[in-house]
Amino acid sequence: MQLSINYGTKTIYFDVIYRKRKTMAITVEAPDKVTAIVPVGMKEETIKKKVMTKADWIVKKLYEFKNVKHIPLKKEFVNGESFMYMGRNYSLQIELDDSLQVPEVKLFRGKFIISTPTKDEEALKNAMEKWYREKAKEKINERVEYYQYKIGKKPAKVTVKEQKKRWGSCSSKGNINLNWKLIMAPSPVIDYIVVHEMAHLVHLNHSKEFWNLVESILPDYKERRKWLRNNGVRMGL
Ligand SMILES: [Zn+2]
Numbered sequence: 001m002q003l004s005i006n007y008g009t010k011t012i013y014f015d016v017i018y019r020k021r022k023t024m025a026i027t028v029e030a031p032d033k034v035t036a037i038v039p040v041g042m043k044e045e046t047i048k049k050k051v052m053t054k055a056d057w058i059v060k061k062l063y064e065f066k067n068v069k070h071i072p073l074k075k076e077f078v079n080g081e082s083f084m085y086m087g088r089n090y091s092l093q094i095e096l097d098d099s100l101q102v103p104e105v106k107l108f109r110g111k112f113i114i115s116t117p118t119k120d121e122e123a124l125k126n127a128m129e130k131w132y133r134e135k136a137k138e139k140i141n142e143r144v145e146y147y148q149y150k151i152g153k154k155p156a157k158v159t160v161k162e163q164k165k166r167w168g169s170c171s172s173k174g175n176i177n178l179n180w181k182l183i184m185a186p187s188p189v190i191d192y193i194v195v196h197e198m199a200h201l202v203h204l205n206h207s208k209e210f211w212n213l214v215e216s217i218l219p220d221y222k223e224r225r226k227w228l229r230n231n232g233v234r235m236g237l
Contacts, residue, residue, distance in 0.1 A: 087186025170200035
């Protein structure tokens, strides 16, 4: 179902998804998708009223998407901001807890929850990045393990790290580097990058043979690559 509200001179259109939950959550995704996830049975008028209380934030987000198309989006560490993990968006909830030394992140009941003694953006961002890096390592190591039998080669070393402009790389020594931000992508897309870099263990180029090898393992690799080209800009903090 789609609803809309008028906010100043603007009309905000949004999709409504009913779920078994107690509170409403709103997500805004590039370029202009607004979604309200609401408890089953919530009345239209109530939904509209609640979305209206967030209208200012929604308009700001939509405006950002419009103006920074090619620049990676900067996340805000405030309640309701959405963060990607394995291809899905989860909204953030910040819970102040003075008994903690450093912020702690967890994914719980469909939300990212940061329990934190501070609201300092840098501290929250670091905690979130640390969480993503750990998940990325686990997932990538597991996928490398899985595909090494299909490719028949094993990397000398796998490193998950920050890479400004690429998702992965493979050296002539057989070392593979993968970008931790990959963990924001859906599983099939993560697999594509893993297979791509591991196929370089066999062919250290982008020759026809290289692509044939990738295709023999992932026949639909082009679709997976397309997802990354379309959504890569959203994968960041
Ligand atoms: Zn390559």
